[in-house]
Amino acid sequence: MTDQTHDHSALLQLRNVSRHFGSFRALDEVSLTVRAGARHAIIGPNGAGKSTLFGLISGTLPVTAGSILLDGQDVTRLPVHRRVGLGVAATFQHSSLFLRESVLENVLLALLRRPGGGLGGLRRVAARPQAIAQAHALLDQVGLPTRHELAAAELSHGERRQLEVAVALATDPRLLLLDEPAAGMSPAETARLTALLAALPGEVTVLLVEHDLDMVFELADTVTVMHLGRHLMTGAPDEVRACAAVQSAYLGTTEVPS
Structure with a gap:
C-alpha cells in the first residue's frame, strides 16, 4: 500500500517510531526522512538508540509503535527478506560473511538473493559468465580485485568490511544500511572505505x-x-x-568531536 502523503523526494520515512524493552524506551517517537540519493549518517553518544534504530529500519527488530515507509510503501511489519526484495541491504557490526567460502563465492551467493537469482543454487550461478563478471566487477569496485580466490577468513578486518559492502551491493540495493562500518579499522582502512562509499552511484542511498x-x-x-x-x-x-545542543549531548564538550 502506498501512502498518499508520501514525500516524493524521500526514499525512507520513519513516523513516530518507538521501540520499548519492557518499561525501557530505547527509542521514543522518532521521526526521520532520508531523501533518495543521500549520504545520511546517524550519530550520537553511547546509549542514544542508534543501533536500535538501525535494527528497526533493517527489520531485525520489531517496532513497538509508529510506521516505516520505503518509497511510500509501509514496510513496518515486513521481515528482513521482504525488505531485501524491495531494495534494502544491510551490513552489521558483526560480520555475516561465509568465512570458509572464497571472496568470489561470497559475492556469488549474494547475487542469488536478487529476484530470480536463486534458480539452481550457487553452482548454477557460478557457471554463468555474466554472474562471474558481475562478481568480479563488484570486487573491483570495492578495492578487492586480486583477492577473489582467498577464503573470506584470510582477509584483514578492513578487507572483510570491503567485502561486506560488495555483498550488499550484489543484491542491487536502493538503500544501503551500514552499522558502524569503520569499527575496528585503521585510519588507512577507514579512508579507503570512505572513498568507496563516496564513489557509489547516486541511485544507491x-x-x-x-x-x-x-x-x-x-x-x-x-x-x-x-x-x-x-x-x-x-x-x-x-x-x-555548530549546534549547542549537540555539543552538550556529547558529554558536555564545547564542540562536537571530529
Missing part, C-alpha cells in the same frame, strides 16, 4: 550509523543526531557541528 565522526563529516551530506532514544536534530554537517 546510503544510511550509516557511525562513531567515527571524521568519517561522518567527510562522507555525509546529512547528519541525524540521536540522544537518549530521541531525535535531537537533522541537518547539514556544518549545522550539526
Whole structure:
C-alpha cells in the first residue's frame, strides 16, 4: 500500500517510531526522512538508540509503535527478506560473511538473493559468465580485485568490511544500511572505505550509523543526531557541528568531536 502523503523526494520515512524493552524506551517517537540519493549518517553518544534504530529500519527488530515507509510503501511489519526484495541491504557490526567460502563465492551467493537469482543454487550461478563478471566487477569496485580466490577468513578486518559492502551491493540495493562500518579499522582502512562509499552511484542511498565522526563529516551530506532514544536534530554537517545542543549531548564538550 502506498501512502498518499508520501514525500516524493524521500526514499525512507520513519513516523513516530518507538521501540520499548519492557518499561525501557530505547527509542521514543522518532521521526526521520532520508531523501533518495543521500549520504545520511546517524550519530550520537553511547546509549542514544542508534543501533536500535538501525535494527528497526533493517527489520531485525520489531517496532513497538509508529510506521516505516520505503518509497511510500509501509514496510513496518515486513521481515528482513521482504525488505531485501524491495531494495534494502544491510551490513552489521558483526560480520555475516561465509568465512570458509572464497571472496568470489561470497559475492556469488549474494547475487542469488536478487529476484530470480536463486534458480539452481550457487553452482548454477557460478557457471554463468555474466554472474562471474558481475562478481568480479563488484570486487573491483570495492578495492578487492586480486583477492577473489582467498577464503573470506584470510582477509584483514578492513578487507572483510570491503567485502561486506560488495555483498550488499550484489543484491542491487536502493538503500544501503551500514552499522558502524569503520569499527575496528585503521585510519588507512577507514579512508579507503570512505572513498568507496563516496564513489557509489547516486541511485544507491546510503544510511550509516557511525562513531567515527571524521568519517561522518567527510562522507555525509546529512547528519541525524540521536540522544537518549530521541531525535535531537537533522541537518547539514556544518549545522550539526555548530549546534549547542549537540555539543552538550556529547558529554558536555564545547564542540562536537571530529
